Amino acid sequence: MEFQVPVVDISPFVLAGSPGERARVAAEVDAAARSFGFIQIVGHGVPDFVAAGLADSMDAFFARTLEEKKTWIRPAGENRGYSAPKSESLSLSLGVESATRMNDFFEAYNIGRTTADHPGADPAHYADNTWPDVPGFEELTSDYLAEAERVARTMVEIFSDALGLPGSLFDELTDHSIGVLRMNNYALPEGTDVILDGDLTGMGEHTDFGIVTILWADQVRGLQVLGSDGAWHDVSPVDGALLINLGDLTARLTNEQWMSTLHRVKPPVVDGTIQRRRSAAFFFDGNSDAVVATLPAFIDEQHPQLYLPVTVEEHITAKLDGSRAGLINGAAEREAARVRAATG
Numbered sequence: 336m337e338f339q340v341p342v343v344d345i346s347p348f349v350l351a352g353s354p355g356e357r358a359r360v361a362a363e364v365d366a367a368a369r370s371f372g373f374i375q376i377v378g379h380g381v382p383d384f385v386a387a388g389l390a391d392s393m394d395a396f397f398a399r400t401l402e403e404k405k406t407w408i409r410p411a412g413e414n415r416g417y418s419a420p421k422s423e424s425l426s427l428s429l430g431v432e433s434a435t436r437m438n439d440f441f442e443a444y445n446i447g448r449t450t451a452d453h454p455g456a457d458p459a460h461y462a463d464n465t466w467p468d469v470p471g472f473e474e475l476t477s478d479y480l481a482e483a484e485r486v487a488r489t490m491v492e493i494f495s496d497a498l499g500l501p502g503s504l505f506d507e508l509t510d511h512s513i514g515v516l517r518m519n520n521y522a523l524p525e526g527t528d529v530i531l532d533g534d535l536t537g538m539g540e541h542t543d544f545g546i547v548t549i550l551w552a553d554q555v556r557g558l559q560v561l562g563s564d565g566a567w568h569d570v571s572p573v574d575g576a577l578l579i580n581l582g583d584l585t586a587r588l589t590n591e592q593w594m595s596t597l598h599r600v601k602p603p604v605v606d607g608t609i610q611r612r613r614s615a616a617f618f619f620d621g622n623s624d625a626v627v628a629t630l631p632a633f634i635d636e637q638h639p640q641l642y643l644p645v646t647v648e649e650h651i652t653a654k655l656d657g658s659r660a661g662l663i664n665g666a667a668e669r670e671a672a673r674v675r676a677a678t679g
Contacts, residue, residue: 340560340570340578341367346378348489361496368497368581372596373560375576379489381482383575386551388475389518393613395469396444397520404442404467413462414515414655418443441600446476447515448484460513460623460651480516483549483617487514490547490579491619498589500630505546508627513545513620513651521557521600521612540599543582544654545620545647550578552614561597570598584621584650587642590633621647 343363347356367374396404401419409416420442446464450456466473491505540561552558552572559567560580572578580596600612621627628644 340371340373340375342375342377342573342576343367344378345376345489345493346380348493349378349380357496361493364490364493365497368494368593370563371560372581372594373570373598374579375572376486376490376579377573377576379486379577381479381486381577385475385478385482388471389479389551389615390553390613392469392472392475393444393518393520393615396467396472396518397442399467399469407444407465407467409462409465412459412652412655414460415445415447415462416465417467418445441519441521443520444518445515446480448513453511456511457623457648460620460648476516476518479551479615480514480617483516483551483615484514484619486549486577487512487547487617487619490549494547494585498593499632504630508621508625508647509546509619511622513618513623513647515618515620516615517618518615519613540597542586542595542597543580543616543618544584544651545582545618546584547582547619548580549617549619550580550614551616552578553612555610555612557600557612558614559599559601567599582618582620583654584627584647587627587645588630588633590629590638590641592633592638620651623648623651 341363343360345360345364346352347360352360364374404417405419407417408419444467448461449463450458450461451463453461464473488509491509492502494500495502495505554571556569556571558570558578560570562568570578580598581593583595585593586595600614623646625647626644627647627650629640629642634640
């Protein structure tokens with residue numbers, strides 16, 4: 336039986352629903368966050384044509400030759416531009432390393448919010464975008480980024496209600512939030528015969544780094560979430576849904592009463608051959624200069640404090656140094672322990 340991720344209709348927060356309707360949404364999100372850390376949302380208001388424009392832009396870019404795409408590679412620390420297949424290892428962002436596993440075989444293209452959007456912000460996390468010469472790419476992907484950020488801000492509004500927190504808390508953490516849209520393509524040629532062994536990884540096991548991730552994905556299998564039973568479970572979005580996973584900084588704020596979601600992508604294989612799979616993740620990470628500390632309401636005798644305060648800059652840099660620069664993140668002991676304990 337397929338693992339079922341809760342589906343929540345958030346339209347009362349998108350369309351100014353009644354207090355009772357909004358309370359129902361907040362309660363459903365709270366229950367899902369405490370038990371899964373992974374949610375499907377409908378009623379998010381992203382127009383179908385905007386999502387279709389994103390998909391078309393991704394298809395047009397990733398159809399280019401590898402040599403062409405490599406001309407849009409940027410320095411790893413900028414988190415922009417093209418990432419070639421096997422150039423990253425997401426498991427290193429958790430401090431998990433395998434001597435035999437090849438790097439993740441996905442390819443990706445990143446765009447994000449810049450210092451033009453947030454004047455005075457640190458350029459290290461708000462770098463300028465590079466736009467490939469693909470007709471419509473800049474316009475269509477920018478349109479989707481704006482919608483994804485709107486959904487992310489709606490989600491943190493719901494989080495505030497669900498956790499009984501003042502809205503000003505997330506406002507102070509996110510008024511110039513790092514925002515990165517990563518468009519992913521699982522890049523083995525479609526139809527390739529493959530042998531599924533432990534060394535073939537689409538995207539290694541990891542948690543997302545920030546506050547919340549808004550994930551658009553097609554319905555080809557491959558995405559897996561670590562369940563409370565310690566096993567990995569397949570996840571595919573229902574029609575029209577976006578997938579929401581909580582990030583490390585939300586886990587820190589709530590002292591792991593809401594858990595960041597451990598997930599990975601296995602090769603999308605049907606009947607022994609690779610299938611094309613695409614996804615686009617918008618990472619809403621918080622202000623680079625914000626300090627994230629566990630909230631006192633989530634610390635008591637049964638829940639001792641698990642994390643020391645950290646700036647968003649420090650946390651995100653350590654994670655990126657792992658995934659993009661190949662440096663093991665030694666500050667992710669708790670997440671790494673969860674990976675090592677997982678079965679499957």
